[in-house]
Amino acid sequence: MENKKELRSWLSNMGLSHPLVIAGPCSAETQEQVLTIAHQLKDTDVTVLRAGVWKPRTRPGCFDGVGEIGLKWLQKAKAETGLLTATEVANVEHVRLALEHDIDILWIGARSTVSPFIIQEIADALQGTEKIVLVKNPINPDLSLWLGAIERLYRADIKNLGVIHRGFSTLEKTQFRNIPEWKIPVELQKRFPDLPLICDPSHISGNRDYIFSVCQQALELSYDGLMVESHHDPDNAWSDAEQQVTPATLETIMQDLKVKNRVKDDGFHSSLTRLRAQIDLLDNELVNTLGQRMRLAEEIGALKKVNNSSVLKNKRWNEIIGKMTTKGEEIGLSESFILNVFNGIHQESLKLQEKVQ
Numbered sequence: 001m002e003n004k005k006e007l008r009s010w011l012s013n014m015g016l017s018h019p020l021v022i023a024g025p026c027s028a029e030t031q032e033q034v035l036t037i038a039h040q041l042k043d044t045d046v047t048v049l050r051a052g053v054w055k056p057r058t059r060p061g062c063f064d065g066v067g068e069i070g071l072k073w074l075q076k077a078k079a080e081t082g083l084l085t086a087t088e089v090a091n092v093e094h095v096r097l098a099l100e101h102d103i104d105i106l107w108i109g110a111r112s113t114v115s116p117f118i119i120q121e122i123a124d125a126l127q128g129t130e131k132i133v134l135v136k137n138p139i140n141p142d143l144s145l146w147l148g149a150i151e152r153l154y155r156a157d158i159k160n161l162g163v164i165h166r167g168f169s170t171l172e173k174t175q176f177r178n179i180p181e182w183k184i185p186v187e188l189q190k191r192f193p194d195l196p197l198i199c200d201p202s203h204i205s206g207n208r209d210y211i212f213s214v215c216q217q218a219l220e221l222s223y224d225g226l227m228v229e230s231h232h233d234p235d236n237a238w239s240d241a242e243q244q245v246t247p248a249t250l251e252t253i254m255q256d257l258k259v260k261n262r263v264k265d266d267g268f269h270s271s272l273t274r275l276r277a278q279i280d281l282l283d284n285e286l287v288n289t290l291g292q293r294m295r296l297a298e299e300i301g302a303l304k305k306v307n308n309s310s311v312l313k314n315k316r317w318n319e320i321i322g323k324m325t326t327k328g329e330e331i332g333l334s335e336s337f338i339l340n341v342f343n344g345i346h347q348e349s350l351k352l353q354e355k356v357q
């Protein structure tokens with residue numbers, strides 16, 4: 001599969017002057033709930049109403065979706081509000097029912113994207129469809145698996161494709177429910193700049209307080225759209241209560257987002273913004289890595305104190321410098337640059353170790 005301008009046709013055909021916004025409850029709960037939310041979202045930037053009707057829950061015994069009847073509520077919501085409809089499909093039966101109920105956008109969840117078997121079955125069931133199919137990233141940070149899923153769908157002659165970035169599972173304790181690992185979707189965007197890329201801040205955040213900042217970051221990276229979970233009574237939602245926002249809050253978020261009306265173009269400004277956003281991500285990583293390195297140096301300093309050993313070890317340091325200048329040269333970094341950076345690091349490392357002596 002190669003990048004092609006046509007990959008974004010379905011999105012361009014929507015003729016939006018702002019990023020695509022897909023919003024709606026995590027789960028369809030009752031007809032009244034779906035219709036209430038749809039009406040509250042109707043006159044906003046939202047184009048597509050989302051609702052899960054089959055919910056892949058981690059453990060059995062939880063609310064696992066209302067099933068087929070939810071598709072009828074979505075249809076009714078579309079008839080009343082004009083919003084397009086979207087739901088998740090995870091097997092052949094879901095695909096059959098979603099197509100039968102004329103759902104406009106089908107998305108494939110992170111837990112399905114991890115399995116080439118499931119993806120192939122879904123691709124076969126969708127063969128040649130004109131519907132829009134969006135593929136969430138797999139739960140593990142594996143770009144090839146994500147690309148593989150898209151390729152399977154593309155080969156099944158499904159041409160209205162897009163991807164949703166919903167973050168990745170991690171054991172690390174972070175503020176996020178699923179860590180963004182922005183470099184993975186950024187790499188996907190580099191390879192397929194015309195494949196519409198949508199951010200799901202709700203699953204990345206797991207907490208409504210971070211929705212705005214995640215949306216802002218996504219727009220700075222030139223994402224094409226946002227999929228935000230929205231419920232008229234979030235605290236009493238039957239699933240994912242903490243990460244849903246009311247339609248009114250969503251509207252405020254949309255108004256406050258800075259790059260809201262920036263249309264994707266090939267001009268200087270958008271390229272500069274996109275590249276600077278990538279530099280910002282790397283700078284963050286650099287500082288985190290430096291912090292981790294200094295904490296290790298402190299541990300070594302404490303160890304040296306107990307063992308009455310000197311702080312400065314020229315032999316070890318020369319080995320490091322030797323390895324790093326060679327590596328630097330391999331990737332086009334000059335010896336003098338590496339020496340400057342690493343001498344700064346060494347000085348700080350020695351200073352911190354002296355402190356614990």
Ligand SMILES: C=C(O[C@@H]1C=C(C(=O)O)C=C[C@H]1O)C(=O)O
Pocket residue numbers: 297300311312313314316317320345346349350353
């Ligand atoms: C951390 C150590 O102490 C000092 C600091 C070094 C570093 O920051 O890498 C390397 C050698 C020592 O001069 C060590 O001995 O490994």
